[in-house]
Amino acid sequence: MNPDRRTFIRRTAAVALTAHVPAGAQSEDLIRRPIPSTGEAVVAVGVGTARRYEGANSEAELAPLRDTLRTFLDSGGDVVDTAPSYGDAETVVGRLLADLGHRRTVFLATKVGAAGRSAGHAQVERSFDLLQRKRLDLIAVHNLQDVDTQVPLLHELKKAGRIRYVGATTSSDRQYAPFEAMMNRQTLDFIQVDYALDNRGAAERLLPLARERRMAVMINLPFGRGRLFDATRGKPLPPWAAEFDCTTWARFFLKYIVAHDAVTCAIPGMARPEYVLDNMGAARGRLPDAAARKRMEAFIDAL
Numbered sequence: 001m002n003p004d005r006r007t008f009i010r011r012t013a014a015v016a017l018t019a020h021v022p023a024g025a026q027s028e029d030l031i032r033r034p035i036p037s038t039g040e041a042v043v044a045v046g047v048g049t050a051r052r053y054e055g056a057n058s059e060a061e062l063a064p065l066r067d068t069l070r071t072f073l074d075s076g077g078d079v080v081d082t083a084p085s086y087g088d089a090e091t092v093v094g095r096l097l098a099d100l101g102h103r104r105t106v107f108l109a110t111k112v113g114a115a116g117r118s119a120g121h122a123q124v125e126r127s128f129d130l131l132q133r134k135r136l137d138l139i140a141v142h143n144l145q146d147v148d149t150q151v152p153l154l155h156e157l158k159k160a161g162r163i164r165y166v167g168a169t170t171s172s173d174r175q176y177a178p179f180e181a182m183m184n185r186q187t188l189d190f191i192q193v194d195y196a197l198d199n200r201g202a203a204e205r206l207l208p209l210a211r212e213r214r215m216a217v218m219i220n221l222p223f224g225r226g227r228l229f230d231a232t233r234g235k236p237l238p239p240w241a242a243e244f245d246c247t248t249w250a251r252f253f254l255k256y257i258v259a260h261d262a263v264t265c266a267i268p269g270m271a272r273p274e275y276v277l278d279n280m281g282a283a284r285g286r287l288p289d290a291a292a293r294k295r296m297e298a299f300i301d302a303l
């Protein structure tokens with residue numbers, strides 16, 4: 001059986017394995033979510049590579065990033081998100097995944113942010129080269145840039161078997177209205193949008209629309225680039241966080257997101273192995289129910 005197919009079957013079979021397992025359990029116990037267009041499942045917490053994966057050239061700079069990705073993949077994680085606009089992050093990610101020899105199990109997502117078809121095409125070809133892959137799992141149009149040119153290009157690449165999924169991203173509520181209109185006129189496998197406990201605008205229209213249009217949802221900026229850690233620094237977790245198996249602030253923030261029924265995965269930026277071990281814990285155990293999510297919102301709003 002070819003490895004892509006094997007990975008697909010493993011992920012699909014694991015969809016049902018979700019809640020009520022202790023932290024520190026094996027990768028089979030991770031919460032996985034199906035991509036609506038195929039049923040293939042991915043782990044509910046992935047890795048974002050903006051900022052921290054740029055400009056790593058020396059072995060001293062690369063080693064902690066390699067350890068981070070190794071820890072992530074060894075823990076059963078699969079989704080890695082990058083972009084051509086993250087400096088040389090695609091080069092770094094491609095090199096580290098090659099070093100790790102884990103390339104086949106990674107669900108590798110990048111973006112296209114270009115004006116015009118030929119510029120889009122050139123950028124995508126460069127991503128294949130830098131990421132050292134003949135096939136990419138997902139390419140998403142970055143922040144709506146020339147979206148009505150780039151989405152058809154991505155669909156052609158999908159038809160040709162070079163990418164598996166087509167998506168589009170935003171990370172700003174100023175783009176939500178045009179993003180919503182784009183979701184209504186385009187066929188997409190994935191959207192990627194910003195959503196966090198203190199930044200809940202995406203839940204008003206975009207997340208329900210994604211559910212209705214059967215689009216998978218990747219969540220960027222789940223910590224507001226660290227803003228939520230600043231807001232809670234030195235404060236104890238509320239004791240009721242134990243009701244949904246939550247022992248750290250990172251898990252508190254991520255479980256809130258993962259518990260939304262339209263969300264497929266959150267992609268926190270992680271450049272340290274200890275962050276991976278912490279954040280992957282949000283893809284294990286019980287999740288907050290609707291009442292607990294309201295309580296979490298009130299708690300954060302009151303800070």
Ligand SMILES: NC(=O)c1ccc[n+]([C@@H]2O[C@H](COP(=O)([O-])OP(=O)(O)OC[C@H]3O[C@@H](n4cnc5c(N)ncnc54)[C@H](OP(=O)(O)O)[C@@H]3O)[C@@H](O)[C@H]2O)c1
Pocket residue numbers: 047048049050051052081082142143169170171192219220221222223224225226229250267268269270271274275276278279
């Ligand atoms: N429009 C778009 O398409 C778009 C826009 C923005 C982001 N993204 C994607 O979304 C990903 C996530 O965004 P982001 O990385 O900018 O912001 P983020 O995920 O909200 O925050 C990441 C920061 O949180 C801190 N952190 C992570 N895990 C932690 C833990 N367990 N404990 C304590 N601190 C922790 C780290 O800070 P330190 O590194 O400072 O320690 C890390 O850099 C990006 O990497 C990118 O892939 C896409």
